[in-house]
Structure formats: C-alpha cells, structure tokens
Amino acid sequence: MATEATVLVQSNGHSFELPTLAFAGLPSTLCKGCGHNSITSYLIEACKAVGVNPYNTVKFSGIGCSSKTPAYFLQYSHGFNALHGRMPSVATGAALANRKLLSIGISGDGDTANIGMGQFKHACRRNLPLVYIVENNGCYGLTKGQFSATADLKAPLRRETGEQNTIPPFDLCLEAIMGGATFVARSFAGDKKQLLPLLKAALTHKGLSFLDIISPCVTFNDFSSSTKSWDWAKAHEEPLQEVGFVRRLPEIEVEQKAGETTNVQLHDGSWITLRALRHDELKVTDRKSATSLLMESNERGEFLTGLMYVAPDRPDFVTMQNMVETPLSRLPLEALRPSRETLQKIMETI
Amino acid sequence: MSVTFPSVETHPVSDGIATSPASVNDLAIRVGTVNGSGSQSANLVLLRALYAMGIPCSGKNVFPSNIEGLPTWFHIRASAKGYVGHRLDTPILVCMNEMTAKDDVRLLNPGSICIYRDDFAEDLRTIRNDVQFFPVPFAKLVEQAYPPDKADKAYRDKLRKVINMVYVGVVAYVTGIEIEAVEAGIRREFPGRKAKAAEINISAARTGYEWSKDHLPDNLPFRVERLDSTGNQILIEGNKAAALGALFGGTSVMTWYPITPSSSLAEYAEDFLKKHRTGPDGKATFAVVQAEDELAAIGMAIGAGWAGARALTATSGPGIGLMTEFVGLAYFAEIPVVIIDVQRMGPSTGLPTRTSQGDVLKMHLLGHGDCRHVVLIPGSVGECYSLTIEALDLAQQFQTPIFVATDLDMGMNLWLTDPFPYPEKPMERGKVLSAEDLERYGQFERYKDVDGDGVCRRTVPGTEHPLAAYFTRGTGHNEKSGYSERPEDWKKNLDRLARKLETARGVLPKPVIEGQVAATVGLIAYGSSHPAVVEARDILKDQGIATEYCRIRALPTSDEVTHFIERHQRVYVVEQNRDAQITALLRASLPGSITDRLRALTHYNGTPLAAENIVRPILGWEKSPSGPGWPTGNVEVDNPDKPHDAPDISPE
Known part of the structure; x- marks a missing residue:
C-alpha cells in the first residue's frame, strides 16, 4: 500500500512503489506567479493520481518559457527539449521506437500556433498518442512579450496602452478538432478543479489529447484588459461542465443520470463524467457540435472552458502501424536483420 | 516494297576532330524521346539484352523535371573493358523526338549513325553529311505489329508506347544485339499478368528488326558480340542498393518526404521492409512514416534514434537545407540518426533531375556553430548497400548523425555489380546502459567521457532505474546534462565532441x-x-x-x-x-x-x-x-x- 512518501505505479501489468520525488523536478526558473508553474504542479498531481509510471513516460517540449517546464516534473522520466515548433515530430519518432511509452508534450502558443502550426496539425491528423499541452499566454515571454498567433484581436502589446493587435487569433481547440485530435479541452491555469480531472483524462486517453490552457504571463501580459490575464480569465471563465474522472470503476458506479451527466468511457475502462453547466447542447463526441459551439462562442467573445470534444475509439497512430508488441527499441538486433537466404533470394530477383 | 536509301556519304574529317572508329563491344547509344512516352521500358530491354549477351553495360536516364511532354534521353553503354561511366560521344543516336533531334544530330561525331522517324517535318539529312542517316517508318511499322483495336479505348495511348519497341528492334539489328536476347528482355519487362503486352512488344521489336534486315546495310561499324563478362552480376540502381542496405542494416524507423532523386530509395526501402520484416502474424519490426516535410522527417528520425531505434531518413539537397537545425541538435545532443542525401543539382530548386556532388561540404558541416559530421561516400552501387549498413552501425557507435552521400547518377541509374554479400559483422548497439548496468555502476552522467574516447554512455527511455533518466537539450549542458552556461562546461563539451569525431575518423572506411x-x-x-x-x-x-x-x-x-x-x-x-x-x-x-x-x-x-x-x-x-x-x-x-x-x- 502506498504511503505518503511513495506512489503506487502501474505499468504493463505489474505495479510497484516509487518515492514521490520521482514525480517532482528541478525548481522552476520561470517568473514568480507564472501560470506555467501552476500547470506543472497540477500535472504532477494528475500523474500521481493516475499512477503514471515515470520510467515509461517521456516528456517533450519545443522552445520558449513553456518548453522549460519538462525539467520541473517527473525527474525519473527521460525528457527532450527539442526545437522551436518541432516537438511533435520528435515525439512521433520516439513513440514509434517504443510503443509502450506515455508521451507528454509541453508547448506554448508561439511554439504551436506560430512556428509549429504544421507539425501540431499533422500530429492531430495522425492521432499521435501524446498529451499535447499548450500553455497559452498570448505572447512570447522569453523574447520579451511580442504577440503570438493566439493574441486576441485588439489585444494591447505588453501594457494597457500598448499597440493593438490587428490580426485575429487562431483558436487552437478548433484547429485541433479540425486537424483530427481525439481529445480536445480548454482550461485555465487558475481552475484547478477543472484542470486536474482534464489532465487525468488526457493522460489516460489513447490518442492525441490536446489541452489549450490559458496560462497568464505575469511579466508581459497580465494587465486588466488582457484576455490572457489572471484577473480577466478568472472573471470571465465560463466552464461548460463540471468535469470528473473516475479510474476504471465498474460501469454501474458511474451510471448516467439522464439529462444531467454525460459519461465517456476511455479505452482502459476509465470514465470522464461531465455535468453540463451551460451550453448543454454540446455533444462532446460530435465534431460538428464542438466546432459550431467554439465558432459561435468566439463570435460572442465567450471564454468557454471544459472538454470540447472526445473520440475515444479512433485508433491512434502507433497502433495503426501494426508493429510487434515488443518496442522496436528493445527488439534483439537479430530480429532486425533478415537472413542470409533472404538476401540471396532478393539478389536472384534483381 | 522497296525503299531507297542514300548511300553512306563520306566526309573528309578535319584534323583533330575525333571520329567514331568502328568498334566491337564498345558501344554507346543515345535515345532521344518524349518524357512519359514509355521509352523507359524500351531502353531497359536493350540494356537487359546486352546484359544477357554477357557484355558489361550501363544505362543512364537523362530526364527533365516533368511527368509528360518534355524531352528525355537514355544513354546505353556496352563495354568489353567494363567501363560503365558516362560517355560523351555516342556513335548511335536514335531520334524519336523531333523537338531535340537537330541538336542531338549536331552533337554526333563524324561517322556516327542516326536512326530517326521518317515522319519528322524536317529531314535531318539536311543538317550534316558526315553521319549515316537511317530514316525508319516507325508509324507504319508499329501499326503492322500492333494493328488498330477498336474495342480498346486505350489503343492510341498504348501504340504511342509500343512504337518505342520498334526502335529496339532496329537498334538490335544495327548493332548486332541478338533478337532472342531482346525477346527475353521484353518478357522480363512485362512479366506475369502483362504477358499479352509482352507479345505485342515482341512483335513490335521483331517488326523493327525484320524491316532493318531488309532495308539497312549490313556490316555496320558499331557492333556487339556475345561475351562472358557479366557472370552472375546484377543490374541495380544505387537507390535500390541503399534501400537493401537499410533493410539489412536493421533500420527500425524510416521517415521521409518525397523529393527527387531520393524518393525511390525510400519507396524501395519501404517495400523491402514490408516484405522481409513483417512476421507471419502481420506484425512489423519497423515503422515507416511519410512525413509532412523534411523538418518532420528528420525530427521523427531523431526522436526515434533518441528512444533507441535504428533510424534513417533519405532526402536530397533542399531537404538537407531544411534539416539543418535538427542535425545541429542531434550533433550536440548526441543522437544516432542516418541521413542519406541523394544529391541533385542546386542551388535552390536548381536542376532537380540532374546530378551533382554539390552538398558534400554542406553535409560535413551542417548546422550552425561548430558542427562536423561523418559523411560516407559510396563509389559504387555495392557501396551504396554496404556503406548504408555501416552508417547505421556508426550512428549507434558514435551517437551522432551519419550522412551517406550518393547522387542522382548513382542513385537513379542502373549499374552492373556483383551480388551483395551478407553483412558478417554483428550489428552495433553502442554504449547503451541497461537498468542492470546502472545498478552495477551506481552512477550515470550522460555526457561524461568515462572511456576517454569522447563517446559517452547513454540510456534510452523505458529503462526502469532511478538513475536512467536525463534531460536531453540543445542548450549548453554539463556532464549531467544539466543546463549550463559556464564557459568551462561549454568548451569542455565542444572539445569532447571534436575528440569523438577524431575517434570516429580512425574507424571510418579507408580510402x-x-x-x-x-x-x-x-x-x-x-x-x-x-x-x-x-x-x-x-x-x-x-x-x-x-x-x-x-x-x-x-x-x-x-x-x-x-x-x-x-x-x-x-x-x-x-x-x-x-x-x-x-x-x-x-x-x-x-x-x-x-x-x-x-x-x-x-x-x-x-x-x-x-x-x-x-x-x-x-x-x-x-x-x-x-x-x-x-x-x-x-x-x-x-x-x-x-x-x-x-x-x-x-x-x-
């Protein structure tokens, strides 16, 4: 039984205990009060709660403030701080090399919506098994506050009186859904109650789990008129649902209460429970319903959070490769070289 | 039917101008056709026939960046001495494309033979008088061999292709290529289900051959005779050879993005992997991804190499350009990956279907800052195979990108070679530590030069030990892979990377x-x-x-x-x-x-x-x-x- 200082970890049929420090990381070097730090701490909590095995987990990031965060959690896990906007390709390769890995990618709005849009959308299209988190603050922190492609129209640059953004933003949840991601949610770094179950569900979903998390930049984009500030987000957040996550319980325990709760079962038997708070017309398993709600709410200027879309049954990219059960990285070398006779036969056909 | 041919005109040869002297088994043929007209099959048949006659031969396709309509040339060479390189003078020219015929004729040495369509608007004989011209009624002959078939809507299209086999017959007669060898070559080109096509094409070649026998002089000067010099040799493109290297080198993840002239390498490799690395249960010991661009292709290969796969990607110059930043990362973070560059002519889009060795220095130094990479350079199709295998091992051994530099000429043309030997050397895994190793050593620092050869130990994700994990980064790092901007750490690491390359230099293929x-x-x-x-x-x-x-x-x-x-x-x-x-x-x-x-x-x-x-x-x-x-x-x-x-x- 796990004690306070240890966490019970389940991995490929066996379970063992690890010290909680296995889930911790180095101290953050980001600004005090940065939304990213909150997300990191909730992510650690979520990993512990679902019993993620750090040895079989890999952390990826691109470049930017967000991309430093994989150093701050799961220190027993390998991490790869890749190139600006290119995290998805590196994660794709690693997932193919070792199909047993759980991959967590941390990106930012510049890293994904600007330089990395192509790789982001192709990862969605492939339904790569990856928890893809965008820590969205609408600006470039590390290069001192320039607009990113998620900055709202007319958002002021760096300060209340800053020059206004003249180009409308990308809605990354919409892009993810259109791209083919099978788990798409938006949340807010200040909404632990919602973010925690969403993270747990994302870690459990098999496929591309995309989370667009508004994560205020306290240095360059935290003034009252900024739609990516702590105060604005707190005041305007409209959660769509009360989100719950129930690990692998018998079906009867989460029996649907008609009209009130929607339950979605994930591949491993876990359940996401959703009690609608507003816009109960949203059908989370329906792409059309999700995209039209997002488009309409964008026009109205609403800041909706919650689970937008989930398709638990679409096969993920790694499964579709039809590879042997043993990870390619662990195959004995003999398995990778066909026989002498095979070469001879090939030579005869050329 | 009688057709009169002009007698062969002689022309005084001015001093210093090379003529094409009569020869046996020293043949070069240039065929000018229209891209997309199906001439490739005809040319391969000629090549196979020469090969079957035991004469060392090679074929080169000089083609435009185009699917259909632009001019294309095929060069065939047969040489008793075994020369397979390109030859500038071609004693036999076949002109099927009027657009380029005149220019092609001007290139001929005096005394050469020019076979051409008799329905060209302008008669080539007006251009020069020191070449033997053989106008051939190709259109008539092909309809003789392959009579109109009203039931077949694709007849016209097929006819356009079959006409090429008529020149195969003519060339066979002119040069002494055995018609039986041609027939065997056609059957080989149209196997199995295509047997009907084979018969039509054989009929076309025969028609060309018979017509030539009736209408062309015999004892023409450029001839081939049966030899016994091809033995059990095979004809293969460098790209197919490198694909076999990828297969037998144990590639487990291949990623690529289509680009001439490397696409066929990746496609061959994918076919080979599917065929020979899929178990009876249908499960594969590999993964292949056609990426969204070369950035993603190399990113995936690097992610795979980092996580323990034998990863490979193939591209050409523009792809190398896009891969620059990633290759620098792999050099600095020390990740095994193999990159095959089938070079084409740059800069920019350049001549995408023409050959060059313009990327060699770029490959060696790719990346910003002080980057330096191993580049293996195959000088034959055999080495395209063996050096690709070698590259996959070297990447693991030295935890770094390894380039294989071939080019369009090597990669896309057919070359005669001995069959490839089975690799005798066991596959290299490099210094990868297992959980048991970590337990035994009691410590692990990713970038510490424990052995003094510049090559550090590494772990791969999924290693169940508290010491296994490290954070891979492109930023400055110390021996523990922790972030560091300390001048000593930076310089020490850069110097060690130089030492690692020096270690590699000692074991690379010798000249x-x-x-x-x-x-x-x-x-x-x-x-x-x-x-x-x-x-x-x-x-x-x-x-x-x-x-x-x-x-x-x-x-x-x-x-x-x-x-x-x-x-x-x-x-x-x-x-x-x-x-x-x-x-x-x-x-x-x-x-x-x-x-x-x-x-x-x-x-x-x-x-x-x-x-x-x-x-x-x-x-x-x-x-x-x-x-x-x-x-x-x-x-x-x-x-x-x-x-x-x-x-x-x-x-x-």
Missing part, C-alpha cells in the same frame, strides 16, 4: 588507393565520379601519363589521404561541383606545404561525369603546363567550340 605509388600524378575522386576516373586513368596511361588513384570514402578524411598527397607532385581532385568543395576541405586540413599540389578538376553542368571530362584538362595541364590557354579544368571553358552534351530543353 581505396590503386595504381603506381611512384607516379608523379595523383588523382583523388569520390562517389559517382569513380567509373569515369577508372576509364580516364586507362586513357591517360595510353597517353603516357601514369597515375595513382585515391578514392575517398569518408569524411573526415583519414591520414592515408594526406600520405597519398605527400607522395605526388601534382594531385588532381575530381569533383562534381563548382567550388571544389573537397579540395577546399583538404586545403584547410592539410599541412600548408603540400596544399599547392592540389588542383581541382570540376564538372558541374548537370550531366554525369565522363572520362573525357577528366582526361582533357589533365592532358592539357600535363602536356602544356603553363602559358596562355592553360586549361582551367573546366571542360566547357577549355573546349569552347565543342557542344556540351544535352541541348536546351526549356519549354519556353
């Missing part, structure tokens, strides 16, 4: 050195220049110039290359790029006293290198080494009056 150690003249070449150099050395020898030849197979170059240069007064470096990239690299790394022995001999017009491109400038240099008109080494500059192979094909 192949042949010839006379005592010769005054040395020749250095690499890659697809090899066949032309082999032939050029024989010609030079006949002219009284003995040479020793050093073929570089890897960068950074080994000490043997330095010693080679030290023992020759003059060393010509043959390169298929303008800026003499390897010459520049050698000059930068050799002792200053010997750098002035190097003379670059560059060829960069997009055509494959021919022996003549090497011989002419060297003869000039060696026979008249000073004064006005001293050759520059550039065949175009040195021979302003000589037309240079391919005429203008621009559609504008």
Whole structure:
C-alpha cells in the first residue's frame, strides 16, 4: 500500500512503489506567479493520481518559457527539449521506437500556433498518442512579450496602452478538432478543479489529447484588459461542465443520470463524467457540435472552458502501424536483420 | 516494297576532330524521346539484352523535371573493358523526338549513325553529311505489329508506347544485339499478368528488326558480340542498393518526404521492409512514416534514434537545407540518426533531375556553430548497400548523425555489380546502459567521457532505474546534462565532441588507393565520379601519363589521404561541383606545404561525369603546363567550340 512518501505505479501489468520525488523536478526558473508553474504542479498531481509510471513516460517540449517546464516534473522520466515548433515530430519518432511509452508534450502558443502550426496539425491528423499541452499566454515571454498567433484581436502589446493587435487569433481547440485530435479541452491555469480531472483524462486517453490552457504571463501580459490575464480569465471563465474522472470503476458506479451527466468511457475502462453547466447542447463526441459551439462562442467573445470534444475509439497512430508488441527499441538486433537466404533470394530477383 | 536509301556519304574529317572508329563491344547509344512516352521500358530491354549477351553495360536516364511532354534521353553503354561511366560521344543516336533531334544530330561525331522517324517535318539529312542517316517508318511499322483495336479505348495511348519497341528492334539489328536476347528482355519487362503486352512488344521489336534486315546495310561499324563478362552480376540502381542496405542494416524507423532523386530509395526501402520484416502474424519490426516535410522527417528520425531505434531518413539537397537545425541538435545532443542525401543539382530548386556532388561540404558541416559530421561516400552501387549498413552501425557507435552521400547518377541509374554479400559483422548497439548496468555502476552522467574516447554512455527511455533518466537539450549542458552556461562546461563539451569525431575518423572506411605509388600524378575522386576516373586513368596511361588513384570514402578524411598527397607532385581532385568543395576541405586540413599540389578538376553542368571530362584538362595541364590557354579544368571553358552534351530543353 502506498504511503505518503511513495506512489503506487502501474505499468504493463505489474505495479510497484516509487518515492514521490520521482514525480517532482528541478525548481522552476520561470517568473514568480507564472501560470506555467501552476500547470506543472497540477500535472504532477494528475500523474500521481493516475499512477503514471515515470520510467515509461517521456516528456517533450519545443522552445520558449513553456518548453522549460519538462525539467520541473517527473525527474525519473527521460525528457527532450527539442526545437522551436518541432516537438511533435520528435515525439512521433520516439513513440514509434517504443510503443509502450506515455508521451507528454509541453508547448506554448508561439511554439504551436506560430512556428509549429504544421507539425501540431499533422500530429492531430495522425492521432499521435501524446498529451499535447499548450500553455497559452498570448505572447512570447522569453523574447520579451511580442504577440503570438493566439493574441486576441485588439489585444494591447505588453501594457494597457500598448499597440493593438490587428490580426485575429487562431483558436487552437478548433484547429485541433479540425486537424483530427481525439481529445480536445480548454482550461485555465487558475481552475484547478477543472484542470486536474482534464489532465487525468488526457493522460489516460489513447490518442492525441490536446489541452489549450490559458496560462497568464505575469511579466508581459497580465494587465486588466488582457484576455490572457489572471484577473480577466478568472472573471470571465465560463466552464461548460463540471468535469470528473473516475479510474476504471465498474460501469454501474458511474451510471448516467439522464439529462444531467454525460459519461465517456476511455479505452482502459476509465470514465470522464461531465455535468453540463451551460451550453448543454454540446455533444462532446460530435465534431460538428464542438466546432459550431467554439465558432459561435468566439463570435460572442465567450471564454468557454471544459472538454470540447472526445473520440475515444479512433485508433491512434502507433497502433495503426501494426508493429510487434515488443518496442522496436528493445527488439534483439537479430530480429532486425533478415537472413542470409533472404538476401540471396532478393539478389536472384534483381 | 522497296525503299531507297542514300548511300553512306563520306566526309573528309578535319584534323583533330575525333571520329567514331568502328568498334566491337564498345558501344554507346543515345535515345532521344518524349518524357512519359514509355521509352523507359524500351531502353531497359536493350540494356537487359546486352546484359544477357554477357557484355558489361550501363544505362543512364537523362530526364527533365516533368511527368509528360518534355524531352528525355537514355544513354546505353556496352563495354568489353567494363567501363560503365558516362560517355560523351555516342556513335548511335536514335531520334524519336523531333523537338531535340537537330541538336542531338549536331552533337554526333563524324561517322556516327542516326536512326530517326521518317515522319519528322524536317529531314535531318539536311543538317550534316558526315553521319549515316537511317530514316525508319516507325508509324507504319508499329501499326503492322500492333494493328488498330477498336474495342480498346486505350489503343492510341498504348501504340504511342509500343512504337518505342520498334526502335529496339532496329537498334538490335544495327548493332548486332541478338533478337532472342531482346525477346527475353521484353518478357522480363512485362512479366506475369502483362504477358499479352509482352507479345505485342515482341512483335513490335521483331517488326523493327525484320524491316532493318531488309532495308539497312549490313556490316555496320558499331557492333556487339556475345561475351562472358557479366557472370552472375546484377543490374541495380544505387537507390535500390541503399534501400537493401537499410533493410539489412536493421533500420527500425524510416521517415521521409518525397523529393527527387531520393524518393525511390525510400519507396524501395519501404517495400523491402514490408516484405522481409513483417512476421507471419502481420506484425512489423519497423515503422515507416511519410512525413509532412523534411523538418518532420528528420525530427521523427531523431526522436526515434533518441528512444533507441535504428533510424534513417533519405532526402536530397533542399531537404538537407531544411534539416539543418535538427542535425545541429542531434550533433550536440548526441543522437544516432542516418541521413542519406541523394544529391541533385542546386542551388535552390536548381536542376532537380540532374546530378551533382554539390552538398558534400554542406553535409560535413551542417548546422550552425561548430558542427562536423561523418559523411560516407559510396563509389559504387555495392557501396551504396554496404556503406548504408555501416552508417547505421556508426550512428549507434558514435551517437551522432551519419550522412551517406550518393547522387542522382548513382542513385537513379542502373549499374552492373556483383551480388551483395551478407553483412558478417554483428550489428552495433553502442554504449547503451541497461537498468542492470546502472545498478552495477551506481552512477550515470550522460555526457561524461568515462572511456576517454569522447563517446559517452547513454540510456534510452523505458529503462526502469532511478538513475536512467536525463534531460536531453540543445542548450549548453554539463556532464549531467544539466543546463549550463559556464564557459568551462561549454568548451569542455565542444572539445569532447571534436575528440569523438577524431575517434570516429580512425574507424571510418579507408580510402581505396590503386595504381603506381611512384607516379608523379595523383588523382583523388569520390562517389559517382569513380567509373569515369577508372576509364580516364586507362586513357591517360595510353597517353603516357601514369597515375595513382585515391578514392575517398569518408569524411573526415583519414591520414592515408594526406600520405597519398605527400607522395605526388601534382594531385588532381575530381569533383562534381563548382567550388571544389573537397579540395577546399583538404586545403584547410592539410599541412600548408603540400596544399599547392592540389588542383581541382570540376564538372558541374548537370550531366554525369565522363572520362573525357577528366582526361582533357589533365592532358592539357600535363602536356602544356603553363602559358596562355592553360586549361582551367573546366571542360566547357577549355573546349569552347565543342557542344556540351544535352541541348536546351526549356519549354519556353
């Protein structure tokens, strides 16, 4: 039984205990009060709660403030701080090399919506098994506050009186859904109650789990008129649902209460429970319903959070490769070289 | 039916102009056709027939960046001496495309034979009178062989393709290629379900052959005769050979993005992997991804290599450009990955279907800051196979990107070779620590040079041990892979990477050195220049110039290359790029006293290198080494009056 200082970890049929420090990381070097730090701490909590095995987990990031965060959690896990906007390709390769890995990618709005849009959308299209988190603050922190492609129209640059953004933003949840991601949610770094179950569900979903998390930049984009500030987000957040996550319980325990709760079962038997708070017309398993709600709410200027879309049954990219059960990285070398006779036969056909 | 042919006109040959002397088993044929007209099959049949007759042969496709409509040429060479390089003069020309026919005729040496369609608007015979012209009623003959079939809507389209097999028959007659060998070649080209097509094509070839027998003179000067020199050799493209290297080198993840001339390498490799690395249960021991671009292709390969796979990607120059930042990351974070660059002519989109060795220095130094990579350079299709296997091992051994530099000429053309040997060396896994290793050592620092060879130990994700994990980064790091901006950490790491490359230099494939150690003249070449150099050395020898030849197979170059240069007064470096990239690299790394022995001999017009491109400038240099008109080494500059192979094909 796990004690306070240890966490019970389940991995490929066996379970063992690890010290909680296995889930911790180095101290953050980001600004005090940065939304990213909150997300990191909730992510650690979520990993512990679902019993993620750090040895079989890999952390990826691109470049930017967000991309430093994989150093701050799961220190027993390998991490790869890749190139600006290119995290998805590196994660794709690693997932193919070792199909047993759980991959967590941390990106930012510049890293994904600007330089990395192509790789982001192709990862969605492939339904790569990856928890893809965008820590969205609408600006470039590390290069001192320039607009990113998620900055709202007319958002002021760096300060209340800053020059206004003249180009409308990308809605990354919409892009993810259109791209083919099978788990798409938006949340807010200040909404632990919602973010925690969403993270747990994302870690459990098999496929591309995309989370667009508004994560205020306290240095360059935290003034009252900024739609990516702590105060604005707190005041305007409209959660769509009360989100719950129930690990692998018998079906009867989460029996649907008609009209009130929607339950979605994930591949491993876990359940996401959703009690609608507003816009109960949203059908989370329906792409059309999700995209039209997002488009309409964008026009109205609403800041909706919650689970937008989930398709638990679409096969993920790694499964579709039809590879042997043993990870390619662990195959004995003999398995990778066909026989002498095979070469001879090939030579005869050329 | 009787057709009158003009008697062969003789023409006084002016001094110094080469004629095409009569020959046996020293044949070169140039076929000019329209891209997309199905001539490839016809040309392969000729090649297979020569091969079946036991005559060493090679084929080159000189084609435009186009699917259908633009001119394309196929060069076929048969040589009893085994020369398989490009040949500039082609004693036999087949003109199926009026658009280029006149230019092609102008390129011929006096005494050559020109076979052409008799329905061209302009009769080629008006152009010159020192060539034997054989107009052939191709349109009529093909309809004889393949009568109109009203039921078949695709008849016209098929007819357009079958007509090519008529010239196969004509060429067979003219050169003495056995019609039986042609038939066998056609059956091979149209196997199984295509048997009906085979019969139609055989009929076309026969019709061409029979017509020629009735209408063309016999005892024509350029002939082939059966030999026994091809033995159990095979005809294969470099791309297919490298794909086999990928298969037998144990590639487990291959990622790629389509780009000429490397696409067929990836496609062959995927086919081979599917066929030979899929279990009876349908489960694969590999993964292949056609990525969204080269950035993603290399990113995936690097992610896979990092996580423990034997990862490979294939591309060409523009792809190498896009991969630059990632390759620098893999160098600095020390991740195994193999990148095959089938080079084409740049800069920019350049001549995407023409050959070049213009990326060699770029590959060696790819990345920003101080990057330096191992580049393996196959000089034959056999080495495309063996060096791809070697590259996959070296990547694991040295935890770094390894380039394999081939080119369009090597990659997309057919070359005769001995069958490939099975790799005897066990596969290299490199210094990868298991959980048990970590338990035994009790410590692990990713970038600590424990063994003093610059090569550190690594772990892969999924290793169940508290010491296993580390954070891979492109930022400055210390031995523990922790972020560091300390000057000592930075310099120490960069110096260790240099030491690692020096360790690698000691085990890379050595140069192949042949010839006379005592010769005054040395020749250095690499890659697809090899066949032309082999032939050029024989010609030079006949002219009284003995040479020793050093073929570089890897960068950074080994000490043997330095010693080679030290023992020759003059060393010509043959390169298929303008800026003499390897010459520049050698000059930068050799002792200053010997750098002035190097003379670059560059060829960069997009055509494959021919022996003549090497011989002419060297003869000039060696026979008249000073004064006005001293050759520059550039065949175009040195021979302003000589037309240079391919005429203008621009559609504008």
